[in-house]
Amino acid sequence: MKTLFTLLATATFSLGDTPQAIIVLDASGSMWGQIEGKAKIEIARDVIAELLADLPSDLELGLVAYGHRREGDCDDIELLIPPGKVDRAKFQDTVNNIVPKGKTPLTASVEFAAQALNFAEEKSSVILVTDGLENCDRDPCATAKMLEEQGIDFTAHVVAFDLTAKDALTVECLATETGGQFLPAGDAASLATAIGMAVDTIVTPEEEVEVEPILENPVTLTAPDTVAAGARFEVGFAFEGEGKGHERDFITIVPIDTEERLWDNYSYTRDGSPVEITALPDPQKAEIRYLSGQTRKTLGCRPIELTAVTATVSAATEATAASQVEITWTGPAYPGDFITIVSKDAEEKTWAKYAYVKPGESVVKVAGLPTAGPCEIRYLLGQDRTTLARADILLTEAAATLSAPESVVVGSTVPVEWTGPMTPGDFITIVTKDTPEKKWAKYAYADEKNQPAQIQAPMTPGAAEIRYIVGQGRETLARVDIELTEATVTLSAPETIVAGSDVEIEWTGPNNAGDFITVVPKDLPEKKWAKYAYTDIGSPLKVAAPLDAGEAEIRYIAGQGRDTLARIPITIEAPTIVLTAAASAEAGSKVNVEWTAPNNQGDFITIVPKNTPEKKWLKYVYANAESPAGIEAPDEAGEAEIRYIAAQDRRTLARVPITITPSSKEE
Known part of the structure; x- marks a missing residue:
């Protein structure tokens, strides 16, 4: 059963009031269905963009979506934008980010909108645009009667989008039971027209709506x-x-x-x-x-x-499975018409990979099925998928070869020489031996620029496989064994280091892509890190130690998976910092400050009012400058502090008070 694009605009207002509306967009799975080669979700986005561009300035608009968060959940209904003055860019961006996936709680959505707008006490109208039928075991007709009876003045307008006439009439009752309009819509143009008519009805006060008599003249x-x-x-x-x-x-x-x-x-x-x-x-x-x-x-x-209209398709009588087949065609090239390659016994109105046909062109390329066997090229009408022309083609087995070292260190980049069909999306991967088919790890696409392919091996030692996988269908076309060996890593550094200072670390290891070395508190969880340096810098390298004194570790962490491959202990000692300056200074003057400190890269000294929040500063000098140095005092008199601030996280490591007196230059 199709499940829908439902656009639900809801309004509650009386003559002279500002009209309010809620658009409810049903993001159920059928929104990926196509009309003339375009997904209905894309049509909906375009139509809403047109609606927003022409929206009356006095209409307050909101947005509800359902089926966009979870599959198979009839309660997946959400108010995304409350009704109010329209921010067009925000509204459109929100609509564009809705991804269809769920069911069609059509009836519950009408109730949701009615309740949200207090239908029992306020005049309220609903525009329901649906491409499918209720599939959450509710009766829309019974609900329409209930809403009409309980509502002070409730009206539902129904736009039947891409529904057959017989299906559309099953939801017509929502309109007829509540005195609303019933409007079919079969494509983008008619959808825009139908929604426009419904919105016109909402924003035009009831007393001004001209109701035409039922036509009797032929x-x-x-x-x-x-x-x-x-x-x-x-x-x-x-x-x-x-x-x-x-x-x-x-x-x-x-x-x-x-x-x-x-x-x-x-x-x-x-x-x-x-x-x-x-x-x-x-x-x-x-x-x-x-x-x-x-x-x-x-x-x-x-x-x-x-x-009758005619079409022709022709191509080579044989092609390699999954390869691109060049097809010459003639035909009407109506909007949405396409050519596909399917198995010989495939049901009518089904397709695999395809290419749209365009007026003025005569050749398309279509990827064949990934498996060998007798197949058929078909020209399908976009309107209803009728086959207009067909031709036989035999798909033969595709072949591929792989060549690489017999063993490599885990996580290393492996050069793989290969041959294969190079169909779009084909790729080469390295996986552990027990990896299920149609699964993969790190990979490189099988195209001419990746010869040989450079692929990062998994981090699990043991038996592994290099696989050539066809992009279409994910079938393994070729495989070769490879052994993944443990990585050997060594680390060497001083046993103690002052907090925040650079630790010089000598190391040996695989130096795989993204590998790095970090210094962290001993109790830091695995796969976490502090300051670090990539191993591609070489050995030795320098890493800033944490600012907190205590037991710590130097860790060699793999770039792939973030596993710790080696570790050694290191003790972090608290730094000794002494700041010396006069007890007072004039506002705006240069204060001569003397210090002793680790002078780690980026550390600095500043003078700020005493109530200045932490990690804030004024004028400063870097701690690696020559001591003493002049630092500009704050411009306002009062109690202040000289602070020594660590570059690593802007923490104050030491402070001394200073009194700022009014400037003698002031009159």
């Missing part, structure tokens, strides 16, 4: 007697006598024996005659009908014959 239709199946064509319309249409009226094309009130492809008539309609995809005798938007009564009709 409508005369003009159109070609024949048209190619699937083609776009124009239909003109005119009313007899004084008759005129309603903005919800539409013209549809249906098989000639279709029962009343149903429709297929259609266009709204609100913009006048003529309108454009897409013919049905199958050759047949059909009928064009003008339907009342209020009653869906046929107000005018005329026959039309849909003639």
Whole structure:
């Protein structure tokens, strides 16, 4: 069952009030379905962008989404933006970041909106735009009756997006039971039109809405007697006598024996005659009908014959599995038409990898299936996936070879020479021997620029495999064994070091990509680190010690996985810091400060008012400058402090008081 794009705008206001609306976007899985080659979620985003661009300035708008966080959860309904003055950029960004994945709690969403807007005490309206049916065991018709009975003035407008007529009529009751509009929408243009009509109804006070009488006068239709199946064509319309249409009226094309009130492809008539309609995809005798938007009564009709369209596809009779196949084609190139390669016995209206066809072009490239066997190239109509042309092709087994050292150190970068089909997405990986098929670790794509491929080995010692994996289907095309050996690492450094100072560390080890050495408190959890240096600097290297005195460790940490490959203890001693200066100084004057300290790289000395927060400073001198040095005093008189601040985390390591007196230059 399709599950939907549902756009739900909800408003509660009375004449003279500012209209409020909530758009509820259903992000259920069917939103990835396509119309003329474009995903419905993308169509929805574009339509909402148009809506925002033309939004009346006095409309307050919010956003609700459902099905966007969890699969299979009928309670996944969330208010993302409360109704209010519209920040268009924020609104659109929020919509663009919604990812379809869940179910369609259609009925619960209508209730959610109604409750959110206090429907029992306030006038409220809902616009529901859905491409699917309720699939959370609720009855939308019963709920519509309840909301109409309990609400002070509740109205639901329904936009049926990409639904068949019969499916659409199952949710029509939400509109009819509450006095709302029912509006079909089959593509981006009609979706925008339908939502626009619904929003117009919300923002226009009820007293000013012109309600057209139900049309009784016949409508005369003009159109070609024949048209190619699937083609776009124009239909003109005119009313007899004084008759005129309603903005919800539409013209549809249906098989000639279709029962009343149903429709297929259609266009709204609100913009006048003529309108454009897409013919049905199958050759047949059909009928064009003008339907009342209020009653869906046929107000005018005329026959039309849909003639067959032809297409051809041709390619080499054999190709390597998963390889790119060059296909020459002819055909109508309607929007959304595409060419695919499937197994010979694949069901109709199914496809694998594909390429869209474009007017004016005659060649496409399509990736074949990853497995060998008899297959078929098919030209499919975008409208309903009917196969318009087909040709046989035999896919033969693809071959690949791999060559690399028999053993390497864990985590090292391994040069792998290879041959293979180089189909898009193919890659080479190194995994432990017991890794399931269609799983991988670090990898390199199998393309010409990666020859040989440079791949980082796993960190687990033991038997491993190099695998050539086909991008399509993730099948392993070739494999070769490789042994991963333990890494040998040594560390050497002084046994004690002053807090914050640089520790010179000699080391040996694999020096794999991203490996580094850090000095941390002994109780720091694994896969955590403090100041560090990458091993590609060479040996020895220097790392700043922590600022806290106590037992610590020097750790060699693997860049891949962050495992500690070696460690040695080191003791961090508290630094001895002495600051000496006069007990007082004039505001803004230079204060001669003398110090003894470790003078670690970046440490500095500053003078600040006593109430200055920690990790804040004014004018300063670096501690590695020559002592004593002049430091500018604060401009305001009062109690102050001389502070010695560590560069590593801006911690104050020592302080002495100083009194700042008014400047003698002040009058």
